[in-house]
Amino acid sequence: MYAQLVKSEGSKSREEMTPEELSFQDRIDRGEKVEPKEWMPEGYRKTLIRQIGQHAHSEIVGQLPEGNWITRAPTLERKAILLAKVQDEAGHGLYLYSAAETLGVSRDELMEKLHSGNMKYSSIFNYPTLTWADMGAVGWLVDGAAIMNQVPLQRTSYGPYSRAMIRICKEESFHQRQGYDIMMKMCAGTPEQKAMAQDALNRFWYPALMMFGPSDKDSIHSAQSMAWKIKMNTNDELRQKFVDQTVPQAKYLGLTVPDENLVWNEEKGGHDFSEPDWSEFFAVIAGNGPCNAERLGARVKAWDDGAWFREGLMAHADKAAARRIAAE
Amino acid sequence: MAGSVEANAVGAVDRAVCVEWLQRVGDNALILGHRVSEWCGHAPALEEDIALANQALDLIGQCQLWLGLAAEVEGKGRTADQIAYLRDAGAFRNLLLVERPNGDFGQTLIRQFLFDAFHIALLRALTESSDPRVAGIAAKAVKEVAYHLERSADLVVRLGDGTAESHDRMQKALDLLFPYTGEMFTDDATDRAMAEAGIAPLPSRLKPEWDRTVADVLEEATLTQPGQVWQHGVKGQGGKTGVHSEYLGFILAEMQFLQRAYPGATW
């Protein structure tokens, strides 16, 4: 997902919990929201910082693959829609960094961890966007997969995170519809356009499935995060839902999902489908995806090149404050 | 659009002249919007990413309206998209200033400020245009551009009067781009015809307001106005008449790629 492989801190049985931890867990079980000033276990705080931070990083790195096509958008309207979308993603980053800040970590600290490689962002943004159809596929599949995860997270236990998710989800579903609209236009277009659309689906299908992360049935981290309601569903549940939702949409477009094993399973009421190549996923997470160097490089360059700008603004603020004091 | 061409002031001037002028206004928005959008995801702070995308969005929106009106006045069945995507560089009418490369963020800001100060003066005058369609577009755009100017002026002041490095970068950017401002205020036959019909102001009339805005902001920014320097494109050979810098060809190669590679496709 936008937060993949988030390591969860501590997992205790009720017998091992302190009275404070017990009453905290009870509140969560009752569906109450935790607010910034309230007591929370250190592990809960740390895990949330990791998850929200990774989510925020994904939003801002996620500007890049689509930003790649803004100057080449085929019509003025498409250009405007894409610009607005990429701007939304930057806004999502901002909400999420703000949510993380309520847990006592600054945006700059999180950015530094991203730039030094100590924090990750979603694997999906390390794939290239090669044609205009990729703008469709990204909106349809990537924003679509993000929604799968984020809709349940609107009910997450941490108040500021939950509220950020509610705002974000509204915009994400818009993004998904716009992406699908691009795909519809391409599929109803010339044979070349349709081929472009099929090629985009072929390239993004498995990376999109990877967004949910590997199966977490045996993961203690996932179990703890679910107990804290930081994670609301297992990776497999969400992946299944995504496949079941997406397959009919592909059919409607007249496109073929690139999976020979894809078949409706009446018994389970869902599709059977092939797992993505998890060795590829781990390679991408480790920094060996097709665009890791470019994506992180672009963010580091933006940050480094902008140092004089940020310092200039701070220096001016200091001067202005000094002038105000002198005038008093 | 309601009303015949004759019902509007545009009827008082040769259509071709009017289309020519509308392309000047529309192309400025299109090309500057393109340049600004190149920053998407690469700005020095997240707030800037958002603000620049917003600005690019405003400019692309304005370009759609101006080029849409150009297409309508022309009356040959072209669309704003066809005007934007299917002309070669020599048919573009934007100022040389807006096609300058982004450079560092200082150059982007100075370019924006110098243009915004001109743009606002132009749009304010256009809200009083004798052509209601022109006045209508201007009334919408003037609000957006007032905000662009507020932002660019504010950043020029803060960075000019920031650190030694930020001051130095802003001064260098100003020295680099100031020679492209003269073109904004030259009057030619097209401008005179439009002014006579009461549709648009003479560009030279906008100069005093621009001078004041620029002088005030530069003073507060502790930056030095370059003064009387060589000005590009003022002798009738500039962007306004289709004589561009080498940069425009590359902008168009990128912008028009899909329309050129897949003629007639719908997107």
Ligand SMILES: [Fe+2]
């Ligand atoms: Fe987003």
Ligand SMILES: [Fe+2]
């Ligand atoms: Fe999105």
